[in-house]
Amino acid sequence: MRAARLYWRSRRGSSIVHHSTVTPPAAGQPARALNELTATEIVAAVAAGRTTCEAVARACLERVAEREPQVQAWAHLDPDHVLAQARALDRGARRGPLHGVPFGVKDIIDTADLPTEYGTAIHKGHRPAKDAACVALSRKAGAVLMGKTVTTEFANVTPGKTRNPLDPARTPGGSSSGSGAAVADWMVPLALGTQTTGSTTRPASFCGVFGYRPTWGDLRMAGVMEASGSLDTLGILARSIEDIALYRDVLLGVEPAPLPEDLPAPRIGFCRPYFWERLEPATQRLLEGAARRLAHAGARVREVPLPGGFEGLEAAHRWISGFEMARNLAWELENHREAISEKFRSGRLKDGLACTYEHYREMRDFVEHCRRRLAPVMSGHDVLLAPAAQGEAPVGWDPVPHPWVYMVWTAMHVPSVTLPAYTGPNGLPIGAQLIASRCEDSKLLAAARWAYRVLRD
Amino acid sequence: MRAARLYWRSRRGSSIVHHSTVTPPAAGQPARALNELTATEIVAAVAAGRTTCEAVARACLERVAEREPQVQAWAHLDPDHVLAQARALDRGARRGPLHGVPFGVKDIIDTADLPTEYGTAIHKGHRPAKDAACVALSRKAGAVLMGKTVTTEFANVTPGKTRNPLDPARTPGGSSSGSGAAVADWMVPLALGTQTTGSTTRPASFCGVFGYRPTWGDLRMAGVMEASGSLDTLGILARSIEDIALYRDVLLGVEPAPLPEDLPAPRIGFCRPYFWERLEPATQRLLEGAARRLAHAGARVREVPLPGGFEGLEAAHRWISGFEMARNLAWELENHREAISEKFRSGRLKDGLACTYEHYREMRDFVEHCRRRLAPVMSGHDVLLAPAAQGEAPVGWDPVPHPWVYMVWTAMHVPSVTLPAYTGPNGLPIGAQLIASRCEDSKLLAAARWAYRVLRD
Numbered sequence: 001m002r003a004a005r006l007y008w009r010s011r012r013g014s015s016i017v018h019h020s021t022v023t024p025p026a027a028g029q030p031a032r033a034l035n036e037l038t039a040t041e042i043v044a045a046v047a048a049g050r051t052t053c054e055a056v057a058r059a060c061l062e063r064v065a066e067r068e069p070q071v072q073a074w075a076h077l078d079p080d081h082v083l084a085q086a087r088a089l090d091r092g093a094r095r096g097p098l099h100g101v102p103f104g105v106k107d108i109i110d111t112a113d114l115p116t117e118y119g120t121a122i123h124k125g126h127r128p129a130k131d132a133a134c135v136a137l138s139r140k141a142g143a144v145l146m147g148k149t150v151t152t153e154f155a156n157v158t159p160g161k162t163r164n165p166l167d168p169a170r171t172p173g174g175s176s177s178g179s180g181a182a183v184a185d186w187m188v189p190l191a192l193g194t195q196t197t198g199s200t201t202r203p204a205s206f207c208g209v210f211g212y213r214p215t216w217g218d219l220r221m222a223g224v225m226e227a228s229g230s231l232d233t234l235g236i237l238a239r240s241i242e243d244i245a246l247y248r249d250v251l252l253g254v255e256p257a258p259l260p261e262d263l264p265a266p267r268i269g270f271c272r273p274y275f276w277e278r279l280e281p282a283t284q285r286l287l288e289g290a291a292r293r294l295a296h297a298g299a300r301v302r303e304v305p306l307p308g309g310f311e312g313l314e315a316a317h318r319w320i321s322g323f324e325m326a327r328n329l330a331w332e333l334e335n336h337r338e339a340i341s342e343k344f345r346s347g348r349l350k351d352g353l354a355c356t357y358e359h360y361r362e363m364r365d366f367v368e369h370c371r372r373r374l375a376p377v378m379s380g381h382d383v384l385l386a387p388a389a390q391g392e393a394p395v396g397w398d399p400v401p402h403p404w405v406y407m408v409w410t411a412m413h414v415p416s417v418t419l420p421a422y423t424g425p426n427g428l429p430i431g432a433q434l435i436a437s438r439c440e441d442s443k444l445l446a447a448a449r450w451a452y453r454v455l456r457d
Numbered sequence: 458m459r460a461a462r463l464y465w466r467s468r469r470g471s472s473i474v475h476h477s478t479v480t481p482p483a484a485g486q487p488a489r490a491l492n493e494l495t496a497t498e499i500v501a502a503v504a505a506g507r508t509t510c511e512a513v514a515r516a517c518l519e520r521v522a523e524r525e526p527q528v529q530a531w532a533h534l535d536p537d538h539v540l541a542q543a544r545a546l547d548r549g550a551r552r553g554p555l556h557g558v559p560f561g562v563k564d565i566i567d568t569a570d571l572p573t574e575y576g577t578a579i580h581k582g583h584r585p586a587k588d589a590a591c592v593a594l595s596r597k598a599g600a601v602l603m604g605k606t607v608t609t610e611f612a613n614v615t616p617g618k619t620r621n622p623l624d625p626a627r628t629p630g631g632s633s634s635g636s637g638a639a640v641a642d643w644m645v646p647l648a649l650g651t652q653t654t655g656s657t658t659r660p661a662s663f664c665g666v667f668g669y670r671p672t673w674g675d676l677r678m679a680g681v682m683e684a685s686g687s688l689d690t691l692g693i694l695a696r697s698i699e700d701i702a703l704y705r706d707v708l709l710g711v712e713p714a715p716l717p718e719d720l721p722a723p724r725i726g727f728c729r730p731y732f733w734e735r736l737e738p739a740t741q742r743l744l745e746g747a748a749r750r751l752a753h754a755g756a757r758v759r760e761v762p763l764p765g766g767f768e769g770l771e772a773a774h775r776w777i778s779g780f781e782m783a784r785n786l787a788w789e790l791e792n793h794r795e796a797i798s799e800k801f802r803s804g805r806l807k808d809g810l811a812c813t814y815e816h817y818r819e820m821r822d823f824v825e826h827c828r829r830r831l832a833p834v835m836s837g838h839d840v841l842l843a844p845a846a847q848g849e850a851p852v853g854w855d856p857v858p859h860p861w862v863y864m865v866w867t868a869m870h871v872p873s874v875t876l877p878a879y880t881g882p883n884g885l886p887i888g889a890q891l892i893a894s895r896c897e898d899s900k901l902l903a904a905a906r907w908a909y910r911v912l913r914d
Contacts, residue, residue: 112788123586123587126586129580129583130580130788130789131787131788132788133683133784133785133786133787133788135788136787136788136790136791137784137787139791140787140791217686217687217821218814220683220686220781220784220785221683221686222682222683222686222784222785222786223788225679226590226677226678226679229674229677229678229679230674252784252814253780253783253784253787253810254813254814323710324677326710327590327594327677327679327709327710328590328677328679329590329679330588330590330593330594330597330710331569331587331588331589331590331592331593331680332587333593334593334596334597353710356711357675357709357711361896364674364896365896439818439821439822
């Protein structure tokens with residue numbers, strides 16, 4: 001068993017012909033379709049005059065036109081509006097560090113110029129008055145809003161229409177389903193998601209792209225639907241670590257700084273969490289192989305057990321998120337109860353409504369206690385290596401399988417990156433997750449770049 | 458010096474005649490105008506058939522009609538809509554624990570049936586598609602949305618039109634200016650505010666009502682403008698502790714439970730924070746007198762110094778809130794920069810935009826460190842007694858004077874209640890603040906009721 005190359009590179013068919021390429025190509029490189037460039041590459045190509053914002057937008061729109069009937073990643077997309085934004089950028093001066101980069105936005109995040117429907121017919125056609133903070137910061141940086149990506153209903157358990165671009169019989173993973181699929185299928189280089197349980201990590205692993213969940217509290221949530229405020233974060237789906245680092249700085253509202261190049265090999269804690277035996281054997285073997293490869297390449301790799309009792313975080317996460325979601329959706333429950341899917345209503349919402357404040361508080365205290373216990377575990381390591389999924393994307397439409405893979409890390413408020421490092425027994429991607437201490441996102445991204453360079457070879 | 462009675466009781470003129478009273482009055486009590494009842498009293502009177510939701514709403518509307526030209530507490534109020542809600546309640550079965558109680562909502566909180574303008578012309582006429590969670594939970598409990606109360610611009614430094622109902626030459630305090638003024642001036646028994654620095658505590662003290670800031674994170678913020686998410690909470694302005702306890706349960710989405718009656722006298726830590734010398738001498742004397750009176754009534758009162766270094770929380774609060782506000786308002790800064798007041802733009806927003814992530818993170822770490830240091834200080838006490846204001850409401854329109862009074866407690870994420878306990882040298886109210894440990898809101902409210910019974914006599 002060995003690490004596969006970036007999943008989409010190994011699967012990419014030569015049958016897809018794109019009209020738009022970077023012209024002239026960088027010396028010694030084959031011409032690449034513009035929609036296949038990373039954000040960082042688009043910015044460089046536009047700045048160097050090798051392409052235009054409009055040409056990039058057209059290439060992405062062509063890819064959408066070709067593939068959307070199968071993938072169905074988009075809730076709202078207006079090609080004319082996309083081209084108008086791109087042309088306006090071409091007419092003006094450089095606007096910022098994402099000048100000309102098309103991006104997708106999960107449809108629970110407000111946009112002033114496109115509907116925001118939260119994956120439910122209840123809010124059909126709803127048009128917010130302003131952009132969410134993360135959208136406004138993206139546009140300020142010069143990014144081009146491509147469209148709204150499909151979310152599961154209220155970013156919860158009931159799927160949207162999106163299929164896994166690598167196998168239409170399988171889920172793309174949720175709740176940021178469209179964001180994962182659109183980035184994986186070369187429709188946009190960047191997309192915004194969110195995460196309350198595994199809503200960025202899961203589609204990243206199932207679709208074979210990078211997924212980043214920031215330290216809880218770092219990136220502003222104004223204009224993003226609150227599912228469970230004490231757990232929610234934004235998420236970034238992308239096709240390179242450099243793109244994630246760049247986009248993170250944009251969303252932080254700070255001057256972008258490139259990741260340092262001269263760092264020593266990271267100290268990695270290899271974590272087989274208490275749910276290790278629930279993983280598919282292939283996933284176990286791939287992660288064990290990754291640990292060996294990373295050690296062989298110079299990382300200091302040590303086994304790190306989670307503290308005892310952490311399995312209690314599954315129940316704690318369920319109660320806390322259920323309690324908060326049931327209150328946040330009070331308006332819908334009062335006014336459109338029957339239009340909420342039975343699965344969501346009779347599951348998490350029903351449990352949440354029945355949860356007392358005392359129990360909710362007890363669960364929050366327990367989570368806080370676990371956060372304190374995790375800190376010393378992590379202190380001897382730059383990052384932890386852990387599973388990002390139980391296995392390949394399952395056949396069928398359950399968008400949120402195996403929540404237990406994600407709950408621990410999300411509840412801990414720590415940042416994580418999913419690396420599209422492996423191919424499973426059915427030829428589909430399986431991610432590996434790297435995790436750092438709170439606020440150590442820069443260190444995490446630098447270690448992730450180092451690790452990915454080792455694993456992709 | 459001695460504790461005054463509830464401020465509005467001592468100032469209430471007999472010249473104001475109300476047509477609507479509780480009919481028949483409770484045995485042995487004089488008839489009281491319906492708009493002067495507390496929420497708890499309204500619920501009881503309606504349930505007993507002694508009045509109707511419509512009669513209560515009419516009494517509140519009459520008070521508004523009489524006083525609004527001077528007070529200007531309301532950003533949006535539609536009398537017909539208020540009466541329609543009340544009549545619908547009268548026609549149906551008991552809806553919940555606030556059946557028939559009119560409430561005001563700060564105009565940074567979304568309402569589906571009234572505009573939400575955030576105190577700025579930028580969002581003139583904006584109509585959200587749904588109620589904020591706190592509004593939906595209020596309506597579910599049977600409360601009648603009276604209208605939207607005036608907020609300062611984006612709940613920040615630039616005043617709205619509201620005057621202090623007790624002296625029109627003075628500020629009502631902000632940013633929940635209209636909520637404080639409307640409750641104090643007998644227009645509604647309850648109003649929702651928010652707090653990022655002192656935006657509930659300050660108007661409560663300046664207008665002479667009870668103000669409650671819950672434990673950070675307890676009450677859901679879906680549909681409430683995010684100013685600075687790591688500091689923001691809802692706030693409740695009311696005319697009794699019982700009303701606050703009832704409304705808190707409604708907003709938590711749990712079955713209301715009355716405050717326990719048989720508690721022992723609380724253990725009170727009397728806190729003269731590092732800024733004690735900046736308080737008006739009258740405020741110092743009033744608080745020292747309160748500590749003596751509470752001890753005399755049976756409370757165990759001990760002096761509690763804050764840990765050293767807590768004065769650093771002022772700068773930390775400023776940087777953290779500035780950093781977050783500047784990102785949350787990215788859309789307005791990009792699209793309507795000139796329509797943002799110069800005072801806000803060139804102050805907090807400018808500083809926030811210039812703040813690096815590293816500095817922001819350092820400040821957050823410092824605040825977290827202080828939270829850990831505060832816990833043992835509070836552990837020997839049920840509540841702390843501390844100032845709620847520098848003094849009486851100042852003459853003029855600065856809505857947010859003396860932020861340093863509030864920053865420490867808000868940054869600590871602890872719950873607080875402001876008691877309208879005192880009258881200052883100009884005959885205007887000065888509040889006292891009680892503070893409890895995180896999540897000890899019930900204990901706080903029980904202690905506040907005990908303390909207020911002592912101090913009002």
